[in-house]
Amino acid sequence: MRLDKLIETQLKTSRKQMKRLFLMGKVKIDGQVIYQENKNVDSLIHQIEIDGQAFFTNDVYYLLHKPQGVVTAKKDDLPTVFDCLKRDDYREELTAVGRLDRDTEGLLLLTSNGQLSYDLIQPKKKVDKVYEATINAEVTAQDVRAFAQGITFIGGQTCQPATLDILSASPTESQVRLTIREGKFHQVKKMFLATGKKVVYLKRVAMGPLTLGELPTGTYRALTQEELFALKPYFR
DSSP: OBHHHHHHHHHOOOHHHHHHHHHTTOEEETTEEOOOTTOBOOTTTSOEEETTEEEOOOOOEEEEEEOTTOBSSSSOSSOBGGGGSOGGGOOTTOEESSOOOTTOEEEEEEESOHHHHHHHTOGGGOOOEEEEEEESSOOOHHHHHHHHHOOBOTTSOBOOOOEEEEEEEOSSOEEEEEEESOOOTTHHHHHHHTTTOOEEEEEEEEETTEEOTTOOTTOEEEOOHHHHHHHGGGOO
């Protein structure tokens, strides 16, 4: 949660009063005076002190194993990722960090911390997104080199370099692992299409420090304290 919003909400201050607290050095994070009004904080990983008083946030963070056939949207005629949540865990302010296509499964972070959600999908943050995919043709060392240089989509747009690892390959099918740092629309599928190949199965297994592990398809869990601390560098 942004510090300025936390102060205004919990102390019921005016905008002017909130700014005065910062100017007077009354706002501390982890023992250090902070002047950045829009700093993103969470009391689960930060010690928040305002005018000598401890403050606490209530954001939530869910790691979901999105199933195929579910869309990354708030409302839709089709089942959405938010339909996977229990009624007591749902909040109107929850957002999905990025998106996965309807036919793609895997790791999706849902959070009420809008600032964190925004920052994690910015290319300049260089958050790795790792996918496992089945390709309908033989993936070769030439493809690996092309991905490392940056694939140019059909249409002329070039994406950032990506790491392509071949897990197995035959003339009719390959299993690969792909690491990218962007999130362009249908990016993984377009990258392979540009090489004359088609993705027939796609699963995201990691994003930044978060990994899907053995979480069953269609289920979710709250992030652990260790996972939240791993995300701390993204709280700007």
